[in-house]
Amino acid sequence: MGPVLVLVERSEADGTVCRSTCALLTIARRLGPPVAVLCGPVDAASIALLGRFGAATVCTVTSPEVDEYPAACRVETLVDLARRMSPTTILIASGRAGQEIAARVAVRLDSGIVTDAIDIRMGPDGPIAVQSVLAGSYLVESSIVRGVPVITIRTEAAAAEAAPVDPTVHKVDIEFPARGRATRLVSRVRNDAGHRPDLATAAVVVAGGHGIGSRDSFKLVDLVADALGGAVGGSHTATELGWCPRHAKIDQIGRIIHPRLYIALGISGSVRHQAAMQGAETIVAIDHDPAAPIFRVADFGVVGDLQQVIPELLTEIRRRKTQPVATAAGPPEV
Amino acid sequence: MKVVVLVKHVPCVIGDLSFATDLTVDRVGVRARLNEADELAVGQARRIALSRVDVRITAVTVGPVGAVDALRRALMLGADQGVHVLDEGLHGCDVLATSRVLAAAVVRLGFDLVLCGAASADSGMSAVPAMVAERLGVAVLCFADTLEVTRDGVEIRRDNGGGLEILAADLPAVVSVTERCGGLRYPSFAAIVSARHEFVRTWSLADLDIDAAEVGLRGAATVVRAVTPAAGGKNRVVVEGDASSTAVRMADFLAERQFL
Numbered sequence A: 001m002g003p004v005l006v007l008v009e010r011s012e013a014d015g016t017v018c019r020s021t022c023a024l025l026t027i028a029r030r031l032g033p034p035v036a037v038l039c040g041p042v043d044a045a046s047i048a049l050l051g052r053f054g055a056a057t058v059c060t061v062t063s064p065e066v067d068e069y070p071a072a073c074r075v076e077t078l079v080d081l082a083r084r085m086s087p088t089t090i091l092i093a094s095g096r097a098g099q100e101i102a103a104r105v106a107v108r109l110d111s112g113i114v115t116d117a118i119d120i121r122m123g124p125d126g127p128i129a130v131q132s133v134l135a136g137s138y139l140v141e142s143s144i145v146r147g148v149p150v151i152t153i154r155t156e157a158a159a160a161e162a163a164p165v166d167p168t169v170h171k172v173d174i175e176f177p178a179r180g181r182a183t184r185l186v187s188r189v190r191n192d193a194g195h196r197p198d199l200a201t202a203a204v205v206v207a208g209g210h211g212i213g214s215r216d217s218f219k220l221v222d223l224v225a226d227a228l229g230g231a232v233g234g235s236h237t238a239t240e241l242g243w244c245p246r247h248a249k250i251d252q253i254g255r256i257i258h259p260r261l262y263i264a265l266g267i268s269g270s271v272r273h274q275a276a277m278q279g280a281e282t283i284v285a286i287d288h289d290p291a292a293p294i295f296r297v298a299d300f301g302v303v304g305d306l307q308q309v310i311p312e313l314l315t316e317i318r319r320r321k322t323q324p325v326a327t328a329a330g331p332p333e334v
Numbered sequence B: 001m002k003v004v005v006l007v008k009h010v011p012c013v014i015g016d017l018s019f020a021t022d023l024t025v026d027r028v029g030v031r032a033r034l035n036e037a038d039e040l041a042v043g044q045a046r047r048i049a050l051s052r053v054d055v056r057i058t059a060v061t062v063g064p065v066g067a068v069d070a071l072r073r074a075l076m077l078g079a080d081q082g083v084h085v086l087d088e089g090l091h092g093c094d095v096l097a098t099s100r101v102l103a104a105a106v107v108r109l110g111f112d113l114v115l116c117g118a119a120s121a122d123s124g125m126s127a128v129p130a131m132v133a134e135r136l137g138v139a140v141l142c143f144a145d146t147l148e149v150t151r152d153g154v155e156i157r158r159d160n161g162g163g164l165e166i167l168a169a170d171l172p173a174v175v176s177v178t179e180r181c182g183g184l185r186y187p188s189f190a191a192i193v194s195a196r197h198e199f200v201r202t203w204s205l206a207d208l209d210i211d212a213a214e215v216g217l218r219g220a221a222t223v224v225r226a227v228t229p230a231a232g233g234k235n236r237v238v239v240e241g242d243a244s245s246t247a248v249r250m251a252d253f254l255a256e257r258q259f260l
Helices: A019-028 A044-052 A070-085 A096-109 A219-228 A236-240 A271-277 A306-322 B036-051 B065-077 B095-109 B128-136 B189-197 B243-256
Strands: A004-007 A034-039 A057-061 A089-093 A113-123 A126-133 A138-144 A150-153 A168-171 A183-190 A204-208 A231-234 A261-265 A282-287 A300-303 B002-006 B009-011 B032-034 B056-062 B081-085 B113-117 B139-144 B146-149 B153-159 B163-170 B173-177 B200-203 B222-229 B237-240
Touching: A004 A019, A004 A070, A019 A034, A019 A044, A019 A089, A019 A150, A034 A044, A034 A070, A044 A057, A057 A070, A070 A096, A070 A183, A089 A096, A096 A113, A096 A150, A096 B095, A096 B128, A096 B139, A113 A138, A113 B222, A183 B139, A204 A219, A219 A231, A219 A261, A219 A306, A282 A306, A282 B243, A300 B243, A306 B243, B002 B036, B002 B095, B002 B128, B009 B065, B032 B036, B032 B065, B036 B056, B036 B065, B036 B113, B036 B146, B036 B173, B056 B065, B056 B095, B065 B081, B065 B189, B065 B200, B081 B095, B095 B128, B113 B128, B128 B139, B128 B173, B139 B153, B139 B163, B153 B173, B237 B243
Parallel strands: A004 A034, A004 A089, A034 A057, A057 A168, A089 A150, A113 A150, A204 A231, A204 A261, A261 A282, A282 A300, A300 B237, B002 B056, B002 B113, B056 B081, B081 B200, B113 B173, B139 B173
Antiparallel strands: A113 A126, A126 A138, A138 B222, A183 B163, B009 B032, B146 B153, B153 B163
């Protein structure tokens, strides 16, 4: 069984390996021995984390182009490694960068591609990828019949399970052709979101809407997010009222999110809002109106006054974190 | 300056679609429209045309007979001419084949800038722009939230979740735009009328020197094995009552699903 190439995604802020990569490695182990492709500076913590999730081999690329030409450099690396190692599959985390890299690698290798898979299993003749299509109304299972399968995976809903190995590190030198310099990164401007995870890739998202009542009360949303280690978002109305920054608008024309847990506080659940969050694995909602459409998509709903329920919830979460109930406590999530 | 806009005719309501017996999306009798992000791509092309004198905008689509409506809409929104790649052999094309056909059409037209929507409402793979660029051997700038064309280059801004990225490339280049890039205006009555009478060119696979055996269902590198309706029967719980008891039940639920 050939290796499975897994492109490592790193946090832009501090270069640490993202949770999405741990989930990818977990999926990759079903298909073959994972080979992690790490672009950028090599540090012991990253290698150790990749090893913890089963990457027996880590290929590192440290050329200076990694930062300046992020997509092109990763394309060249994956194409080069695919030709040398003849892997069974190439796995990349879904996302703006991931989608572009996967598409270009597929053309270069003339390989079949599946994007935004939600699950993968090994079939008799290669991996079978499962996609949720047409607004989640159908599940499509596809397999790739030409070339090295290139698959991008929505990792937010995938679990990361450790399977420690001691990784061997290979330094890879790639030839970076001139045409790779076509698109250059001019600059990056970071949002001042503080320590909270990024909305697009957060496993937990807490959002507030009109029902929160005021800009001051919107702090309750921040408190719930902090208690659960999640990102903060707002509905169309909340952002229009200025309670929450525009880049955190969860809306059909704002951010489309696919977290593992989505908590809607005082959001009625308009069609445009649902279009942006229906990809969440678990949906929890609190609102005062029992007829709110959000309760038709929520796995768990609370009809009640936010101003009273949220403080009680925060107290309860704090109590459970300090003295975990034996039945409730699972292994810590990554 | 030659601007080519790649457009797609997509169903108006995505949730009501079903699959045909060959496991392709059944598009017969389904109301369709020009993909929203592609409308904005045409709008951006028009905006560029207003600031220069030498711009010619061509809209290109690949699709069945009805897809010509997408070109008509693009013509109303500011495209100067339309090209429809129409061939029996195109049915069931995967994304590799689609990008190959589009790239061949773009090469035949000649281009300085290729614009398109960042994702289609029906499939949403977002793979076509990068694939077309790779086939054309030019730079690609995906998911542009804003787009500026300078004298010999193009600069975009895109939101990458954690912040803003500013990317630049020299022309020729391929740029895909999001619904956030703006530039769309309601077409004038005169534009609507004249678009109805505009001549739309139709090209077949032979016109593009592509062998029909290499595209369509037969040439697909990805094969759909099974399509199943997603199980909608989720177990939903809604609780009412006093604040502390509902808060405890919510915490129980979160703990059960291992979020605490």
